[in-house]
Amino acid sequence: MSVADFYGSKVEVYLNNDDVTQGVIANFDAANAMLQLRLPDNSTKNIVTSNIKNLKILPNVPGSPSTSSKKSNTKPTSSTNSGNTPSKSKSKNDSSKNQWAMDCDGEFDFAANLEKFDKKQIFAEFREKDKKDPTKLLVAHNKSHHPKNYHPNENVLDNNEKDSSSDSKNPSPSFIKDFRNNIDASLASMMINETTIKGSNSKFGPYSERPKKKDRSGQLAPTTLHTVSGEKLITVQPDLLAQAVALAIAKTSTDIVIENAAQILSQFIYSVLGGHKRFTTSNHNSQPLVCIIVGQHDHASAAVAAGRRLCAIGVKVVLRLLTPYNVDNKQLLMFLAAGGHMPTENFDQFIDNFSSPIELIVDTVSGFHSAIDKKTTSLINWINKQNVLVLSVDIPSGYTCEQSDAVVEPKWTLALGALSTTLAKAAFIDQVAGVSVFVGNLGTGVHTWDELGVADSQVNGQYLAQITCNGTE
Secondary structure, eight states: OOGGGGTTOEEEEEETTSOEEEEEEEEEETTTTEEEEEOTTSOEEEEEGGGEEEEEEEOOOTTSHHHHHHHHHHOGGGTTSOTHHHHHHHHHHHHHHHHHHHHHHSOOOHHHHHHTOOHHHHHHHHHHHOOOOGGGSGGGGGGOSSOOOOOTTBOSTTTTOBOGGGOSSSOOHHHHHHHTTOHHHHHHHHHHHTTTSTTOOTTOOTTSOOOOOOOOTTSOOOSEEEETTSOEEEOBOHHHHHHHHHHHHHHSOHHHHHHHHHHHHHHHHHHHTTGGGTSSTTOOSOOOEEEEEESSOTTHHHHHHHHHHHHHTTOEEEEEESOGGGSOHHHHHHHHHTTOBOOSSOHHHHHHTSSSOEEEEEEESSTTOSOOOHHHHHHHHHHHHTOSEEEEESSOTTTTOSSOOOOOOOSEEEEESSOBHHHHHHHHTSOOSOSEEEEEOOSSOHHHHHHTTOGGGSOTTOSEEEEEOOOOO
């Protein structure tokens, strides 16, 4: 109950200075703690509540200033009405208050009132008043008899119109031309061509189960492949690939070849993590966590250098080192100086300390090496159990080992320098190299490859190209 409930009540106010004032409560200013009384001569008097010693409510007498002031306070424009009107209004209000008090005395009959609710009638009224076409509503697709999962390039509200870039069967020539010579664009075209690469395992998502290594020794690997833009290139033997890298090092330096490979690898990872849209200052989400697994791979040092480059742009990188003897010590020191992590024990516990889980694993475990030990096999199995995106470099680790069935199951495979015949077989015959295969230019110049007679293994005009198989030649 508040002061407003006593408006129109006749009161007798005893002040601190022993004065006594009678009147009708006309208003109360809570902000200033001021009580306004209407006196018998129709004048008003404001009294500060701190000056009030006591207050007594007096019984109202019909026809007294209390009733008339209450009436004039609620409806000033009707002050010329007859003297009987205020009494009737008050009588009506008292009657409704008494009726409310009587209703509250008994228990509420939920069952009886529930029967008054006609659900069918109410929903019928809703349908009658709602003139919107149900097919235009956002949730209308949920009521379809043939629901579908929408592609990221499809609009739920406008599913009859598809972006021309989502037409995987017939990408326009202008689309391919616009994306040529661009690393991010090559990765974007991956979404377009995943379902059209002949022999590629396009049905596999990033976390779906993939087949293990298959025995298809009778089938030869394709020797001629094409990029998605139509350029032809040949595959090379793994030992010839190693010779080309060694020749490039002899003509330049180890550091240059390592940094060139690291640039391609880090740019690829940067793109699959979301590119510039993911790494803007306006993105308040935590930075991605990337795990690089390094073993006896030929590009082990390049993988560490790529991790250093990723740390420089804010990516959280954890290095799991199988052996330190295959990595340039200088690269390890620069990686740690850039903010990289290299736990020496309890790797899984170390990963759990991060606020976000591993988003991508980079596989540079064994490469083309045919012999792997139990520790390497265990590490390959660990990679496959993580259910995260995996990028293999040159070849999925374990594929070339005949003594073990453990093979890394990647989402993508990136060949550095040139595409080997082994990777071609893994990707297009055994289908264990992921949904897309890419080849990156090491920047050593076509003359290096020309000296070995494999100049056609290089893609002209592109640092990074996606590979498709149109048959063997």
